[in-house]
Amino acid sequence: MDFGKFLYQQKKKAQESRKKQKQIEVKEVKFRPNIDDHDYETKLRNAFRFLEEGDKVKATVQFRGREMSKPELGLKLLKKFTADIGERGIVEGTPEMAGNRMHLVFGPNKKPVASKRSASATETRPAAEN
Numbered sequence: 001m002d003f004g005k006f007l008y009q010q011k012k013k014a015q016e017s018r019k020k021q022k023q024i025e026v027k028e029v030k031f032r033p034n035i036d037d038h039d040y041e042t043k044l045r046n047a048f049r050f051l052e053e054g055d056k057v058k059a060t061v062q063f064r065g066r067e068m069s070k071p072e073l074g075l076k077l078l079k080k081f082t083a084d085i086g087e088r089g090i091v092e093g094t095p096e097m098a099g100n101r102m103h104l105v106f107g108p109n110k111k112p113v114a115s116k117r118s119a120s121a122t123e124t125r126p127a128a129e130n
Contacts, residue, residue: 026105028058031081033073044084051089051108060103074102082106 027050029043047057059081061074078095082104085091089106096103 022054024055026056026058028060031059031061031074031077033061033063033067033070033077035077044081047081047085047106048088051085051106054108056092056108057089057106058103059106060101063100063102068100071097071102078102078104 027047029047029050031040031043035043047059050057059078061077063071063074067073074097075095082091085106088109090109092105092107094104
């Protein structure tokens, strides 16, 4: 076998293995301490979607002005968010205050859902058999 051909095959194998990997991204969901219920629910749904796709979610509570004197509001909000995430995500660490922001990171609980292409292929197979 030619050494150049061998290197070419090694490069192709490495390229194929990289193609099959999923890059985990950190998606951020930002809150304010006095967020309204509907806005909170919208951000919660977005966090669910991010976790189902296999990405990590960073929940950030941003304080302004006098809100800085009451960090317990942010802590309360992050605890509520943790309770609402429930089994869909795993808490990674504890809430941390950095400047005027408090953040907490959640990881996906299970492996990401199959890609849209493979999901649509499995949906069409049973329909074709009937």
